[in-house]
């Protein structure tokens with residue numbers, strides 16, 4: 046496993062387990078501040094658990110950690126698959142950290158958005174087979190993260206969706222295209238315009254989620270599904286994925302700066318800031334009740 050110097054600065058604990066029973070050898074665990082990583086060198090599958098309380102919301106630092114980890118896994122020739130899940134069995138991810146977008150410093154806001162673009166580009170375009178084991182609620186940026194994987198397994202009793210319009214926000218074109226590419230144009234039109242947060246079952250019925258499995262069995266199911274994906278020769282799977290996803294990725298790459306400018310301009314509008322303030326108050330008041 047290759048650990049870049051930059052990445053190592055973020056790693057608090059990384060150890061080869063001293064003794065493991067047969068079948069678990071070459072298993073490595075690592076933790077950054079907000080990520081728990083278990084790498085099984087034998088199968089080449091890394092399980093990455095989002096671990097940023099309270100709701101795994103993506104701020105600049107968390108996105109940076111994820112990007113560094115993705116780079117490390119991409120460069121690790123022994124790694125073939127990634128299972129992305131949450132260490133919190135109720136919330137996969139609460140999406141983007143709303144505090145990044147409230148009363149922001151323009152420079153940091155721009156950097157935040159560039160880093161989110163980077164996260165999406167590396168996950169959506171990953172050479173690895175990627176499975177999201179969605180073991181909790183997954184609104185907005187959480188849904189985008191799951192949409193970026195190759196396969197989604199979700200536990201019942203939770204909700205998922207691109208709910209931006211409900212917050213008075215327009216989902217960027219690459220969020221919407223990620224949804225279209227998974228569910229098809231008609232379903233994406235309905236879901237994105239209405240900002241629907243769907244139950245696991247509803248998400249399954251429109252193909253947003255591929256499989257529904259109880260939370261306690263979700264990782265086992267993800268590992269079994271991963272075996273199927275890894276039966277395909279890597280180069281054939283990778284080049285096919287690239288062929289399918291490249292046009293969507295190229296559209297963002299070509300408009301990256303413009304997309305950042307649009308985002309900064311939109312978020313810093315007085316009306317958007319006001320609406321954001323109301324939304325944050327609602328969230329905080331709900332949490333107090």
Ligand SMILES: CCCCC/C=C/C(=O)SCCNC(=O)CCNC(=O)[C@H](O)C(C)(C)COP(=O)(O)OP(=O)(O)OC[C@H]1O[C@@H](n2cnc3c(N)ncnc32)[C@H](O)[C@@H]1OP(=O)(O)O
Pocket residue numbers: 099100102135136138139140141142143144182184185186187209214215216217308311328329331332333
């Ligand atoms: C052009 C512009 C494009 C912008 C695209 C935007 C994409 C996004 O992702 S915007 C963020 C959208 N996310 C949400 O709207 C989710 C809001 N949160 C929730 O719905 C819920 O919190 C939950 C389902 C994720 C979890 O519910 P629950 O377990 O009941 O926890 P609480 O609601 O009590 O929340 C605990 C704690 O966490 C804070 N919090 C929740 N979500 C966020 C968030 N996205 N960012 C920052 N902080 C968040 C919440 O305020 C509570 O904080 P405290 O009151 O300080 O405990």
